[in-house]
Amino acid sequence: MPDGRQWDSTLFRGSAAFYERGRLPYAPGFAETLAGALGLDGRGRLLDVGCGPGTVLLAMAGFFTEAVGIDPDEDMLAEGERQAVRRGVSNARWKRARAEDLPAGLGEFRVVVFANSFHWTDRDRVAATVLEMLEPGGSFVHIGDLKDPSGASVPLSAPDSAPYPPPPYAGIRALVRRYLGPVRRAGRGTLPNGTPGGESLVVSNAGFTAFATHVVPAGPVVERSADDLVAWVFSLSSSAPHLFGDALPDFEQDLRALLRTASPGDRFAECPPATEIKTWRKPDDRR
Template sequence: MPDGWQWDPTLFRGSAAYYERGRLPYATGFAEALAGPLGLDGGGRLLDVGCGPGIVLVPLARYFEEVVGVDPDEDMLTEAERRATRSGVTNARWVAARAEDLPAGLGTFRAVVFAQSFHWTDRDRVAATVRGMLEPGGAFVHISDLKDSPSDPTPLPSPAPPYDRIGDLVRHFLGPVRRAGRGRLVHGTPGGEELVIARAGFEGYARQVVPAGEVVTRTVDDLVAWTFSNSFSAPHLFGDRLREFERDLRALLEREVPDGRFAERLPATEIRTWRKPRV
């Protein structure tokens, strides 16, 4: 596990209902961008580990015969199933499990995807297990927002969300140490995730960046949802001060923009893939 942190089932407790509204989407077309290089043709199976509310699995479902979403938070799986139903996806199944519970009798897959979830796992162990679950030539896929993307100098039509000030308010209520369930949040993988995945026997590294940059409007409700969708500010962490925190958060945001409208640009999406050797 990440140094200094142990798995905690309260990690995202209470966050599932806020996730879809609060989080910015991945770049439009990310699923098509992944399908082309991987030669996805509607066959085979996809495993989404740490699938959350199905944000990645649902758009990818049409490229596979079956898609399986795994997540330890049953509320996330409930939201994922609702999302799939709204989108007309009928080839999905959902499994309540941690990555460390794999292979869990789930069978063989053409691709296994981690969308900003791999860092929460026992990475060496999980990468080795995933390699065994992939068919020869199958893909290990990591999807995330593009970090440190070039800034766009074009002015936004409304103020940007005051994420720094939201963070200050969270620290005022929860203390200076960033929380993760009942523990503290630890960032990064020693040596980088690429080293872990190579160590597990994957090869053929490839990287794609799917551009975005569209300007979206974010309301006070959206930013409250964003706050509660994060592990470091999940609703349960505030205990009996939750209503007080939300009151102060809304007051902060309403002082920033009396009309209740912020604006920000959608980040590009980074897709990294590795292959299981064919022999």
């Protein structure tokens, strides 16, 4: 964990089952964009660090001989295995491990990807280890929402012609604060202020070169139900179900009441964010 904190096994406790339904997808075609940028041809191995339930791994597995996902949360890995079976992905395997446990005997990879997970790690140490695990010319990849210069996700509003109102995110966050307090929770502790940026400097300092960035445009407006938004809330480390303790039923009842007030039909519309893909190469000394 960053800032000298120890890994907290309760960080995402109870959240894995809500990921697939609650989280907005990455932009359509992100996997194909990454495959084209890196010249992937079905060979080599992929490592997804902090893979969660396999959102990126399962989308990318077809471009590799093998795709390996590591995550310290057993429930996330079990959900990834279930999703692999459901989607017919047969070349994926899963290992319970932290990024700081690498190389963990996993061998050499063509691509190592972090999808909204690098900030949870001891970044300098992990980037240096990943450099050693990659084959010559291999790629370090960071995937996340497109950010503005301040580091915040670029907001996208659904058009006025959208059939439903937008989700009441400000009200949801206020409700979470009312139950959990003003400081964002994270497992047994709290979240640091903001998400650290500066990936480019960290990765470059580790010895990677040939930085490139690719922005995949946002997809169309998506319709979201009240159940989808409840799942989104519970998929977050800062509002994981276990944090509410005995007050969980009351919180969910108040959350659903808030959503019903915002949209009596319990339907919402929003634009998913664009996806930003950053890539670096390990120098190929053979050339």
